[in-house]
Amino acid sequence: MDLEGQDLVDVWNTAVRQLSADVPSAAQLTWMAETHPIGLSDGVCVLSAPHEFAREQLRRKFQDKISGALSDAVGSPVTLVITVRPDTAEPTSTSDPAPFVEEPDDVRMAPPTPRVDSSVPGNVHPLPTSNLSDKYVFERFVIGPGNRFAHAAAFAVAEAPAKAYNPLFIYGGSGLGKTHLLQAVGHYAGRLYPRSKITYVTSEQFTSEFIEGVRSGHQASFQRRYRDVDILLIDDIQFLEKAERTQEEFFHTFNALHHAEKQIVLTSDRPPRALERLEDRLRTRFEMGLLTDVQPPDLETRQAILRRKAELEEVDVPAGVLELIASRISTNIRELEGALIRVIAAASLSKQPVSMALAETALKDIFPAATLGEITADVIMDETAKYFGFSTDELCSATRTRSLVTARQVAMYLTRELTELSLPKIGEQYGGRDHTTVIHANKKIQKLIRERPALFEQIQELTGHIKARSRG
Numbered sequence: 297m298d299l300e301g302q303d304l305v306d307v308w309n310t311a312v313r314q315l316s317a318d319v320p321s322a323a324q325l326t327w328m329a330e331t332h333p334i335g336l337s338d339g340v341c342v343l344s345a346p347h348e349f350a351r352e353q354l355r356r357k358f359q360d361k362i363s364g365a366l367s368d369a370v371g372s373p374v375t376l377v378i379t380v381r382p383d384t385a386e387p388t389s390t391s392d393p394a395p396f397v398e399e400p401d402d403v404r405m406a407p408p409t410p411r412v413d414s415s416v417p418g419n420v421h422p423l424p425t426s427n428l429s430d431k432y433v434f435e436r437f438v439i440g441p442g443n444r445f446a447h448a449a450a451f452a453v454a455e456a457p458a459k460a461y462n463p464l465f466i467y468g469g470s471g472l473g474k475t476h477l478l479q480a481v482g483h484y485a486g487r488l489y490p491r492s493k494i495t496y497v498t499s500e501q502f503t504s505e506f507i508e509g510v511r512s513g514h515q516a517s518f519q520r521r522y523r524d525v526d527i528l529l530i531d532d533i534q535f536l537e538k539a540e541r542t543q544e545e546f547f548h549t550f551n552a553l554h555h556a557e558k559q560i561v562l563t564s565d566r567p568p569r570a571l572e573r574l575e576d577r578l579r580t581r582f583e584m585g586l587l588t589d590v591q592p593p594d595l596e597t598r599q600a601i602l603r604r605k606a607e608l609e610e611v612d613v614p615a616g617v618l619e620l621i622a623s624r625i626s627t628n629i630r631e632l633e634g635a636l637i638r639v640i641a642a643a644s645l646s647k648q649p650v651s652m653a654l655a656e657t658a659l660k661d662i663f664p665a666a667t668l669g670e671i672t673a674d675v676i677m678d679e680t681a682k683y684f685g686f687s688t689d690e691l692c693s694a695t696r697t698r699s700l701v702t703a704r705q706v707a708m709y710l711t712r713e714l715t716e717l718s719l720p721k722i723g724e725q726y727g728g729r730d731h732t733t734v735i736h737a738n739k740k741i742q743k744l745i746r747e748r749p750a751l752f753e754q755i756q757e758l759t760g761h762i763k764a765r766s767r768g
């Protein structure tokens with residue numbers, strides 16, 4: 297049954313009436329009132345929540361009840377897809393003005409906006425490329441000896457999906473551009489083939505959606521979502537090693553897509569043969585197409601990446617400073633970019649041009665000392681909590697006072713910069729938050745350290761504490 301317009305609103309209102317006895321707080325009632333149905337097609341209802349926090353709450357606490365109430369209202373099973381309206385304001389927090397943050401936005405990054413395509417019954421899928429980062433396009437990717445082949449393969453796949461190499465499997469160490477290439481395929485193919493359905497997902501998201509589908513008995517809509525695409529981009533496939541049942545499901549998804557000549561692109565931190573806990577049949581399928589690795593960039597490429605980044609930031613950075621940063625950080629491009637951002641922040645705060653002296657000072661805390669041991673997420677959490685006067689439990693809690701939100705965002709930012717943990721893993725570390733929350737925290741702090749001298753100083757000092765504790 298497909299519903300739209302007033303019919304859909306009537307069904308939704310009936311469901312909400314049925315639910316209101318179970319909604320205890322005024323805040324929850326407000327989110328509920330601000331949540332609207334977008335479409336109901338082939339047993340899948342797409343809801344639009346006012347913000348990410350509401351979406352999470354609705355998903356965690358009310359998903360089953362809402363599905364049940366909607367199923368009752370239409371007389372057949374209904375699966376829910378909850379999205380967040382882009383560009384809506386964050387919920388406001390109630391107390392504690394923070395010293396340097398205006399708004400307590402723990403989360404803000406629009407997830408893919410599913411649409412109900414009425415021309416294809418039952419098709420609920422993300423708009424092409426809607427959950428891709430704008431930054432991760434081919435135009436911003438600097439080519440060097442370590443990534444030339446991977447770049448060429450990704451480019452070829454975007455130009456001729458399912459014709460060039462299928463699957464394309466890109467592997468390599470942390471922060472070397474795998475996600476960037478994967479999403480660039482999505483952007484470019486989306487431009488060349490605007491009608492194609494392109495889905496980007498991390499294997500962790502795929503796993504949790506699958507589990508959710510099983511739990512709620514709605515596997516069919518999950519399967520439809522992933523089998524009805526033209527290009528499937530799956531990031532960090534190594535996490536499937538830990539999820540046996542999802543491996544089975546992914547095997548069928550893979551076969552269905554491959555058989556239908558749809559393109560699959562995968563990234564991993566290791567080549568398929570090193571994914572030891574992966575079923576053989578999946579490993580062999582991953583090896584069926586083209587395998588390509590990304591290697592750490594050489595000095596020249598590192599400088600070129602920094603030059604490009606400085607141009608994009610519209611900041612004049614002398615060649616000597618680029619060389620200084622590039623010569624000290626060699627294995628992770630994320631860290632390389634992080635160092636440049638701090639130098640630019642230091643210059644902008646002190647209202648000086650970027651110079652060697654300024655760069656040396658700004659970077660003294662973050663260049664790894666020779667004897668530095670591994671920096672762990674636990675140490676970062678512990679030091680950040682201490683620094684801002686909170687407990688680690690508070691950092692992981694749902695409390696959203698301004699100062700706590702900032703401390704939490706700083707902790708996530710430093711974990712992203714100083715460890716190799718994936719975005720979902722960092723989210724997990726901080727009370728099971730969504731990976732989009734971590735992306736948001738990272739962006740937010742990158743922006744704030746340029747605007748607020750106090751926060752910049754605090755983060756420099758805190759990084760020093762973390763590094764000191766991690767010295768071997």
Ligand SMILES: Nc1ncnc2c1ncn2[C@@H]1O[C@H](COP(=O)(O)OP(=O)(O)OP(=O)(O)O)[C@@H](O)[C@H]1O
Nearest residue numbers: 436437438469470471472473474475476601629630
């Ligand atoms: N060749 C490149 N040119 C420009 N920027 C790059 C390049 N390679 C990586 N980057 C940038 O470095 C950062 C880290 O890259 P990315 O997230 O793609 O790494 P990854 O290999 O997927 O890491 P992880 O395995 O930790 O997820 C991103 O901001 C990306 O834009």
